[in-house]
Amino acid sequence: MIEVDTLSRRYGELMAVDQVSFTTGRNEVVGLLGHNGAGKTTIMKMLSGYLEPSAGRITVDGTVLADHARQLQRKLGYLPENLPVYPEMLVADYLEYAATLKGIPRAERHLALREVIAATGLGARALDPIQQLSRGLKQRVGVAQAILGQPRLLILDEPTNGLDPEQTGEMRQLLRRLAQRATIILSTHIMQEVDAVCDRVLVLAGGRLVLDEPLQSLRQSRSLLLRTGLEEPELATWLRRLPQVAAVHEESASANCRSWTLQLHPRSDLDTAANNIASCVTGAGAALYQLQPLVRDLDSIFREATMQQGGSELEH
Numbered sequence: 617m618i619e620v621d622t623l624s625r626r627y628g629e630l631m632a633v634d635q636v637s638f639t640t641g642r643n644e645v646v647g648l649l650g651h652n653g654a655g656k657t658t659i660m661k662m663l664s665g666y667l668e669p670s671a672g673r674i675t676v677d678g679t680v681l682a683d684h685a686r687q688l689q690r691k692l693g694y695l696p697e698n699l700p701v702y703p704e705m706l707v708a709d710y711l712e713y714a715a716t717l718k719g720i721p722r723a724e725r726h727l728a729l730r731e732v733i734a735a736t737g738l739g740a741r742a743l744d745p746i747q748q749l750s751r752g753l754k755q756r757v758g759v760a761q762a763i764l765g766q767p768r769l770l771i772l773d774e775p776t777n778g779l780d781p782e783q784t785g786e787m788r789q790l791l792r793r794l795a796q797r798a799t800i801i802l803s804t805h806i807m808q809e810v811d812a813v814c815d816r817v818l819v820l821a822g823g824r825l826v827l828d829e830p831l832q833s834l835r836q837s838r839s840l841l842l843r844t845g846l847e848e849p850e851l852a853t854w855l856r857r858l859p860q861v862a863a864v865h866e867e868s869a870s871a872n873c874r875s876w877t878l879q880l881h882p883r884s885d886l887d888t889a890a891n892n893i894a895s896c897v898t899g900a901g902a903a904l905y906q907l908q909p910l911v912r913d914l915d916s917i918f919r920e921a922t923m924q925q926g927g928s929e930l931e932h
């Protein structure tokens with residue numbers, strides 16, 4: 617869908633985006649993460665064709681964005697960081713204006729408006745001036761204009777910024793619905809957002825891409841948690857001899873059980889390792905109470921990825 621090839625953007629002396637490359641698949645939800653000033657908005661502006669890269673290339677469905685910006689802009693939906701809504705306009709009037717700007721033919725506009733108003737739950741407020749809406753509803757107007765014309769690509773800069781928890785939940789549900797028919801690239805500071813809606817995570821630090829991984833594989837560590845009975849005091853020695861096990865750390869022991877973390881070798885197969893560990897425990901005559909992969913939390917993944925740049929924790 618999108619291919620970003622060694623994309624860079626300078627503001628004077630500052631390299632805001634530095635040789636970033638990634639590709640996205642169809643209907644993928646990609647979370648762009650990073651501290652303030654990491655370069656997220658700058659990338660989103662370039663992806664939406666509103667800012668020219670200093671170097672590098674963006675291709676959308678095989679078409680080079682720089683060569684066909686107007687044509688591609690009509691096919692994508694963009695929610696900028698600062699909502700582009702005009703406070704004095706009625707919601708419906710603003711959306712009709714946005715539909716005109718997007719080049720949706722007059723005959724199709726009415727249906728297009730009805731569709732986005734229904735999708736964003738704005739039906740009861742369609743004839744209200746935008747300035748009378750809450751922050752959350754204004755944000756929905758922003759999303760409504762972005763999804764006009766059913767774009768296959770949505771670029772959303774902090775779509776839940778400033779929303780209360782209930783509005784945030786509603787927005788995430790909307791994003792999940794939209795993801796059924798569009799590729800979404802969204803920027804956020806919020807780890808729960810990534811967890812709730814993203815398939816893939818890109819982490820930026822100081823304008824550079826420092827991590828690009830599917831959420832599922834990112835969370836899965838190469839470690840297993842093991843809890844057994846006390847029957848075999850030398851069990852750790854047996855476990856260390858398994859070809860898949862790189863290290864064994866005893867976490868705790870109580871009156872009736874012991875817990876370990878087993879670190880696996882990078883290329884070992886998880887299922888084979890689990891099967892061998894289970895056989896080793898039971899073969900040694902110890903009771904097996906628990907064996908499961910350790911799930912890494914996203915905060916520590918983010919911290920590790922941005923550590924070089926002096927990162928701090930993200931919001932929840």
Ligand SMILES: Nc1ncnc2c1ncn2[C@@H]1O[C@H](COP(=O)(O)OP(=O)(O)OP(=O)(O)O)[C@@H](O)[C@H]1O
Nearest residue numbers: 627630632650651652653654655656657658659697
């Ligand atoms: N128009 C501009 N002129 C000069 N510097 C800019 C301009 N826009 C952004 N920058 C700088 O470029 C860097 C990246 O900014 P950008 O807005 O892309 O970061 P961000 O990751 O979106 O940050 P935030 O999370 O705060 O929105 C920052 O250092 C910022 O100060």
